[in-house]
Amino acid sequence: MVSYRYLGRSGLKITEITYGNWLTHGSQVENDTAKACVRAALDAGITSFDTADVYANTKAESVLGEALKGERRASLEIFTKVYWPTGPGGANDSGLSRKHILESIDGSLKRLKTDYVDLYQAHRYDESTPLEETMQAFADVVRSGKALYIGVSEWTADQIRAGHALAQDLGVHLISNQPQYSALWRVIEGEVVPTSAELGISQIVWSPVAQGVLTGKYLPDKPVPAGSRATDEKGGAGFIGRILARREVLPRVQKLRPVADELGISMAQLAVAWVLQNENVASAIIGASRPEQVTENVKASGVVIPPELLKRIDTVLGDSVVDDPAETALGAPGPR
Template sequence: MRYRNLGASGLVVSEIGYGNWLTHDTEHAADCVRAAVDEGVTLFNTAAAWDRGAAEESLARGLKGAHRDSIVLSTGVYWPEDDGTTQGGLSRKSVFASLHGSLRRLGTDHIDLYHLLRYDYQTPLEETFVALSDLVRQGKVHYVATSEWTAEQIQQAAPLAEKHRVPLVGNQPQYSMLWRVPESQVIPACERLGIGQLAAVSLAQGVLAGRYADGNFPADSRVAAGGDLARALIWPLLHEELLTRVEPLRGVARHCGLTMAQLALAWVLQNPLVGTVVVGATRPEQVRENAGASGVTLDLDTLGQIDQLLGTFVQTDPRLTFTPPQYRDIDPAAL
């Protein structure tokens, strides 16, 4: 496993991170977390609202026995976390309540990297950063990251982070061979501000790993494990022509001595502004496979082949990074 600094900060993270959004309740969830530790993964990502806190509890079980100071524990706030009795959003009240719930479920006294999971149009940005400043001073939060914020929103946040001494060091965008939306605006803005990227959805829900070549869901796939939510997320990607374009990547990967999943993850890591690629797994073998993408260098011919094969299915429009004003009212289980 190779390691990188996240942006211009001193925070060092593994090139491959582990996330448990759709995989926290699978049969081998704890085994996958332990396999990640064994492979040298240090960044573990979850969120308070994922399955009403069950994802955080699952991660805590998997990390039991791991040396706390050797891992970067990452969780986040935005959506309501129960049946509606909590507000959601990024108000001072919501941030404090969510953070303390996360500390309890994760069995820790601090969060290494705290994510603002979406932009909150209903709360003044300064209110959020004053609250974060208090948590940083209390030692309960060490670093802060945004997630799926636009370049303009990140640029608005940066001076407030500096003013209130909040170490804003990361941003988590969806980023893959197919989804290059952050490249034109978000990533350049972050580079100027010293903010690193924690890439997510880099396997396009398994499509770029070649899991759905025939349009069906293998019994051991993340989609099958994730149920209706996972199927709803992947359905737009199961386009016959897209799957036809993706399948030849198997040959490109083989030529490089990689699996399709490793090729997809290595492609993201070719961008030096990416600190880590956060990816989940349903089986320990997948964790070990993903870890094999760390340290891989793809030559220009390979990168050119990938571009040619995917063609017009690559999304680049920066307007696709967008949080609707009422987004926090949506149950994350419905996304």
């Protein structure tokens, strides 16, 4: 069964594997398959589920809410996010204004079929809204009982520090950041992780298998596998294409196979286990288009990678690793 970790400097425990439905529910897979994946997650001991209002333009939240219907609410940890445009894309249908936050939480709760979420996250930093307005709105969401804790996603170290200070002044708990993190993408290690550790904030990381690249199924100088994420024109191909465009990556990833073999685990399990070796990581988000993918990937929970193998992974991946802290700000949206 999946192990639990505390989220930040709070009393909330979450499973160290979180089931997420970005790029899958409401878009890539049929609803029956999505529900089967959620059932596989529950059967494996996962109780933490991550989604966002923007995923499939709100459909992903609805699918997850339906899939979790009938489960004991107090036994689940449900996370969602707000920032990106939803609905018809009107002038106030995006960002972190008070209007958008307070309207969005109500929509998310309705779709998720719950009275509250355990964690409500700012999906990106909003350059166009005063941070004081954003944090006050989040504080009001918490005080209304619609969220228990707040978090952020892909904020820089300075933004996290400023948001945490305001949250403290308002008497609410900012306890998490949700960044991209994998053995190939380590941009949070230099600044975000040290700042978060100091402030009592954990990471809930997305794309621990680098959009599937770290599974080893993409081979150097070979066509991408039929039916893989790299062939999905609904969104998956664009994200993974940026990694595949770096020609040095795939040959190095194949050299990780002996490490996985030595540990007796799959390449995907190695990738998920690798991010969980970072003590500031509370949970790794996995997605799935088939229930068996969930069953296999949760086996990364509890795996310990010895220091000598961690060093070998670093050596093997070498200069294919992206670790510049500036990448977080470079990937952020500009003013609305």
